[in-house]
Amino acid sequence: MSGAILYQFTLENIRNGSQSFGGVLSVATSFLHPVTDELAVNLVSGSTLNEPAQRPLYAALTFLLIGGGLAGLFVAPRRWPHVLGLISVPALYLGGVILGVGFIIGFDTNAGSGISGRYGMSAAPLLLLALAASLRGRWATGAVGFVAVASFVVTFVVMVT
Numbered sequence: 001m002s003g004a005i006l007y008q009f010t011l012e013n014i015r016n017g018s019q020s021f022g023g024v025l026s027v028a029t030s031f032l033h034p035v036t037d038e039l040a041v042n043l044v045s046g047s048t049l050n051e052p053a054q055r056p057l058y059a060a061l062t063f064l065l066i067g068g069g070l071a072g073l074f075v076a077p078r079r080w081p082h083v084l085g086l087i088s089v090p091a092l093y094l095g096g097v098i099l100g101v102g103f104i105i106g107f108d109t110n111a112g113s114g115i116s117g118r119y120g121m122s123a124a125p126l127l128l129l130a131l132a133a134s135l136r137g138r139w140a141t142g143a144v145g146f147v148a149v150a151s152f153v154v155t156f157v158v159m160v161t
Contacts, residue, residue, distance in 0.1 A: 024104065028096030030117040032089070033062040034124045037117025051158045057151045064144060065124070068131025081133030088126045095120060 030037055036058035069089040072082025099119060103109050135141050 024100030031096035031120035034120035065127040081130045085130035
């Protein structure tokens with residue numbers, strides 16, 4: 001197949017469905033879990049990172065990232081990690097909205113078929129940095145450490161078996 005035919009065939013497959021702004025707002029929420037989105041996981045390794053035993057850890061990682069990003073809402077003297085998180089979380093969602101509108105305008109497609117959390121992966125290091133710098137106290141550090149060790153152990157067991 002030539003490039004033009006392949007391009008047209010690909011766009012015809014994603015032009016199904018409604019092209020509404022409400023759909024864009026709904027699909028843009030997938031940007032709020034950039035590391036654990038199903039497509040992002042399948043792009044890395046769908047055979048070893050998409051097991052049912054790993055799903056609870058993906059949910060915990062999503063909560064940790066968003067919680068670390070929004071931690072600045074609950075502290076009085078905001079420092080740089082709080083400001084970084086408070087900028088990153090809305091930027092993720094607004095980036096999803098802008099990308100969805102861009103898909104509708106530029107490609108005349110349904111935004112729901114082209115957007116996934118993998119496009120927000122570039123903000124994941126910012127959220128991780130905000131989370132790590134915001135940790136204070138033994139319990140908070142221990143809880144994040146527990147999730148990290150549990151994730152490593154479960155991933156290792158899934159890869160070995």
